[in-house]
Amino acid sequence: MIFVMLLRLLKKGAEADIYLTIWNDRKSILKIRKRKEYRNEILDNRIRTLRTVREAKMMSEVKTFGVSTPIVFFVDQNKFKIYLQFIPGMLVRDLPNKLIINTCEKIGKIVGTLHKNGIMHGDLTTSNFILGSDELIILDFGLAQRTEKIEDHAIDLRLFKEVLNSAHVEIVNQAWLSFLRGYGKIVGASRKEKIISQVLVIEKRGRYANVV
Ligand SMILES: Nc1ncnc2c1ncn2[C@@H]1O[C@H](COP(=O)(O)OP(=O)(O)O)[C@@H](O)[C@H]1O
Ligand SMILES: [Mg+2]
Structure with a gap:
């Protein structure tokens, strides 16, 4: 019998x-959370287990309210491994600018749906969305949290705005407005305004912290 182990490293990240x-004949992504040498080993194991389990749980849970995520094939929490359905497509980060602007409205809708259902993503970047053949898929739920708080939801928006500002500076304004349009369609105008005010509060605080 010939046994071929197919494993190709796609990305070495800071965390994973x-x-x-291949998982049961299906193309699959294997995500392994790595040891951080500077962290105490017991604490490090605990953090990696928590994030592995959380990612798998959240990815499955958000499907129940209509957010598209990869199917979780298998979780090995003792080895900090998750096998996910491979999603063909392009990262939103790598799309042409015009398409990024359009896609930001869909991102806004997805984020609005998460927030409306009491979930904060915790790592909203344009590398965590894949534009597939007919839908937009959101990834990377290792830092997601259950929270209804305006302050927490605003942290998600603030991070996404920062990402647009640094990785997509030529289109930041259009992309941000597009995102807010989508977000508002889901959470409603009044909630949207409250969150935006909170984002401004966080930004002011940031600037103040830079001065002192
Ligand atoms: N299910 C998937 N299908 C296709 N590509 C994926 C999938 N999961 C992750 N990737 C690719 O790997 C990258 C990193 O995965 P991610 O879960 O975001 O981990 P990290 O914590 O390193 O950001 C993504 O930006 C994407 O390019
Ligand atoms: Mg990521």
Whole structure:
């Protein structure tokens, strides 16, 4: 019998390594959370287990309210591994500018739906969305949290705005407005305004912290 182990490293991240592999005849992504040498080993194991389990749980849970995420094939929490359905497509980060602007409205709708259902993503970047053949898929739920608080939801928006500002500076304004349009369609105008005010509060605080 010939046994071929298919494993191709796609990305070495700060927190996890990402491999392309096969799971039960299906193309799969294997995400392994790595040891951080500077962290105490027991604490480090606890953090990696928590994030692995949280990611798998959240990815499955958000499907129940209509947010598209990869199917979780298998979780090995003792080895900090998750096998996910491989999603073909392009990262939103790598799309042409015009398409990024359009897609930001869809991102806004997805984020609005998460927030409306009491979930904060915790790491909203344009590398955590894949534009597939007919839908937009959101990834990377290791830092997601259950919270209804305006302050927490505003942290999600603030991070996404920062990402647009640094990775997509030529289109930041249009992309941000597009995002807010989508977000508002889901959470409603009044909630949207409250969150935006909170984002401004966080930004002011940030600037003040830079001065002193
Ligand atoms: N299910 C998937 N299908 C296709 N590509 C994926 C999938 N999961 C992750 N990736 C790719 O790997 C990258 C990193 O994965 P991610 O879960 O965001 O981990 P990290 O914590 O390193 O950001 C993504 O930006 C994407 O390019
Ligand atoms: Mg990511």
